Amino acid sequence: MGKDAMRRLLWPLVALVIAIAYPFLFSTPFEQRLGALVLLYAIAASAWNIVGGYAGQVSVGHVVFFGCGAYAAMGAYAHFALSPLVGIPVGIIVSVAIAAVIGVPTLRLSGHYFSMATIAVAELVRLIVTNTDYLGAGVGLSGPTVPRNVFDLSFVSALPYYYLFLAVLVLTLGITWWMADSRMGFYLRAIRDSERAARSLGARASRVKLYAFMLSAGLTSVGGTLYATMFGFVDPDSGLGILISVKMLIMAALGGAGLLFGPLVGAAILVPLEEISNNLLGGKGAGLTFVLYGAIIVLIARFQPGGILTLINRLWTRRSKPPETQAAAGAVHAP
Amino acid sequence: MRFKRVLRLLCAASMSVALVGAASAQDKTVKIGAVFPLSGNAASAGIHAKFAIETALDIINNPHPEFGNFPLANNAGLAGLGGAKVEVVFADNQGSPATGQNQALRLITEEKVVALTGSYQSGITLTASAIAEKYGIPFVNGESVAANLTERGFKWFFRVTPVATDFARIYFDFLKEMKAAGVKTDNVALVHDNTEYGTSVASVITSVFKENGQSIALDIPYAVNATDVQSQILQLKEKQPDVVIMIAYASDAILYQKTMQSLDYKPPMMIADDSGFSDPSFIKAVGKISQGVFNRSSWNVGPAGSPTAIIADMYKKRSGDEMDDTAGRQMQAFFVLCEAIDRAGSTDPAKIQAALKATDLKPDQLMMGYKGVKFDDKGQNILASGLIIQLQDGENYVAVWPKANAEKDPVLPYKGW
Known part of the structure; x- marks a missing residue:
């Protein structure tokens, strides 16, 4: 048992050590910023993973919560001259409330219909914000351009952002781990496999799904606040564009949806891929970046739809265990 | 064993040659970064901006006596820096404020550009110029007209275009x-x-x-x-x-x-x-x-043989389209930036900033129909018109x-x- 726990902790610890050491191994400002972006997207994708991966409710409206956090941060600065960090609690409260309001009706829907309903909500919110002057309408809100103090979180170096994001990511993954191991985690996985069966065995499916949705919303909002704080600007396209939801989804799916480290692996592959392909090809003006990006996603969807971590887990268990126990070992949290 | 050692030596030697080569070549070029929407909704504007800047580079880097007194055209390269050639590194902002800022950072820290221009959409000019301000790199904008861009108290942001x-x-x-x-x-x-x-x-x-x-x-x-x-x-x-x-x-x-x-x-x-x-x-x-x-x-082709008519012709040859006002304003901003670097006689960003502040161009030194180029404390060109x-x-x-x-x-x- 002790040995088993150690084995389970080994890889997370290795990942953490690599993450802490990364800025020293790759020390140019661009590489450090790239690292910070990976962590940022990993936070958002991990938050999405709670409801999209574990509970199997594929939300395409998570950008609403991301936007809540981003707008709360910039709004706190623009309207009240407060630190954008105020956006974290405000964003969490607002997005959890919104999640409760939209979760009750939409979580009754199953499969694609839930996804479609969340898209509708996201577009609706984007249009409302686009026409609300208080939220900057189509123009957007800007953050502090010249930092007044350290709480404005406006740094030249990406290093402070990097470690802040790392801390938040560790917290997010910690909460996810705790949730997945608790009764709720088992309920969620049961619901994902068959909601009807789970209900018949006494799982309160609606309530559990709603809790997961609210938890996921709150964490996504933190990601949004951090994003807006780093870039110092949010407008309807960059804070509420449907592509952000899609990015969270793709990152989690690529790494392995429903696996603790899936979204991190996905972000660690896709963010550098996007940035570096833009660096190499963007200046030519041929739009090749998205062709390359899209092609890799298509290849993975075709050949490894379970995500990269599932593939690694399978190869790992095949090598280290006799074939009979393969199925049982699987991934840490896989069904 | 010995072969490996020889190989290593050879590698080291070739690398140092490459490095020295790069260093001496860098002495003779001035690198400027340009962040434009080369893909996405506004790609058409970005790609035409790229053509405009490439046309300007042709005029600056090659001798063009037919331009008469037009600044930077007569000789090859920048006279103030011993004929140094200007090189532009283009980057794609993909229509996203975040990408625009990332690319501006990359151009400053990886490509070591001495100044930046761009970024068409006002929201992206806003985030990209914020990073230039933090790094102390001049950012010269030729086409974004949102009022708040020059209201931020920035010291490194200059806008050539007339505004709303x-x-x-x-x-x-x-x-x-x-x-x-x-x-x-x-x-x-x-x-x-x-x-x-x-x-x-x-x-x-x-x-x-x-x-x-x-x-x-x-x-x-x-x-x-x-x-x-x-x-x-x-x-x-x-x-x-x-x-x-x-x-x-x-x-x-x-x-x-x-x-x-x-x-x-x-x-x-x-x-x-x-x-x-x-x-x-x-x-x-x-x-x-x-x-x-x-x-x-602010763009007018003008009579045949005038600098503007020659520019229109060169631009059309390169892009296949007629010169338009937006591309013209971008090109004008690029000329203003290069003229300042030439006058500064240095690639030190602080000296370029000082030269930009002292800019005082007359209408006959411009391709656009402005009354001149002169920046106020906020970095806005007060002589812009149309x-x-x-x-x-x-x-x-x-x-x-x-x-x-x-x-x-x-x-x-x-x-x-």
Whole structure:
């Protein structure tokens, strides 16, 4: 048992050590910023993973919560001259409330219909914000351009952002781990496999799904606040564009949806891929970046739809265990 | 074993040669970064900006005695830096403020550019110039008109283009003169998108008209990248304004013109606020059904043999399209930046900043029809101005106002198709 726990902790610890050491191994400002972006997207994708991966409710409206956090941060600065960090609690409260309001009706829907309903909500919110002057309408809100103090979180170096994001990511993954191991985690996985069966065995499916949705919303909002704080600007396209939801989804799916480290692996592959392909090809003006990006996603969807971590887990268990126990070992949290 | 050691030595030797080579080559080039939307919704504008800057590079880096006194053209490279060549590193902002900022950072820290230009969309110019400010790198903008860009207290941001207030005054003066000539101009309608650009230009026009005692009769905002604008056109059709002022990016502008034709609506007079209506794709797609639309511009081809006519020719050869106002303003900003670097005689960003602050260019040193280039404390060019042009034949805009610069007389009413 002790040995088993150690084995389970080994890889997370290795990942953490690599993450802490990364800025020293790759020390140019661009590489450090790239690292910070990976962590940022990993936070958002991990938050999405709670409801999209574990509970199997594929939300395409998570950008609403991301936007809540981003707008709360910039709004706190623009309207009240407060630190954008105020956006974290405000964003969490607002997005959890919104999640409760939209979760009750939409979580009754199953499969694609839930996804479609969340898209509708996201577009609706984007249009409302686009026409609300208080939220900057189509123009957007800007953050502090010249930092007044350290709480404005406006740094030249990406290093402070990097470690802040790392801390938040560790917290997010910690909460996810705790949730997945608790009764709720088992309920969620049961619901994902068959909601009807789970209900018949006494799982309160609606309530559990709603809790997961609210938890996921709150964490996504933190990601949004951090994003807006780093870039110092949010407008309807960059804070509420449907592509952000899609990015969270793709990152989690690529790494392995429903696996603790899936979204991190996905972000660690896709963010550098996007940035570096833009660096190499963007200046030519041929739009090749998205062709390359899209092609890799298509290849993975075709050949490894379970995500990269599932593939690694399978190869790992095949090598280290006799074939009979393969199925049982699987991934840490896989069904 | 020995072979390996020899190999290692060879590797080290070749690497150091490469490094030395790179260092000496760098002494003779000045690297400037350009962040533009080379993909996404505004890709057409970004790609034309790239052509414009490449044309400017040709003029700067090669001897062009035919330009006469035009700055930087006569000799090869920058004379102030011993004939150093200018090199531009282009980056794609993908239409996203975050990507624009990332790319600006990369150009500054990885490519070691000494100055930046860009980034077309006002929101992206906002985030990209913020990073330049933090690193102390001059950022010269030639085309973003949002008012707040120069209100941030930045020390490293310079804007060459006229802004919304300048244009609003031009529109007002033009309409006043038309009214004196007997045209009805009392009832003005504004149609604008809800972006930074659309809303700020619309509100500035409203306030400038109000200061001069005329109120805007009808204000119609719409969501950018529209898929249907019938309700907006029907609103205009019902209210029958004398003048419609349109503020839209290219894809929306094209949709408006097509919808006007399908609903058979022609305002007596239509003025467009540059951007979409100046885009080459607009003229190609709907120029023929937009005959008689007025537009603002600071670009005028001028007589054959003049520097502007030569530039127009070089640009067309490179891009396949006519020079438009937006590309011209970007190119002008790039010339202003290079002239400052040349005058600074240095690639030190602080010296370039000082030279930019001391910039004082006269109209005959410019390709655009500005009254000059001189920056105020906020970094805004206080001598920027423009003129009114008209798409009379549906293919090429001609200057019609003010009279001193006019090639032809304005034609009214709006003809359409």
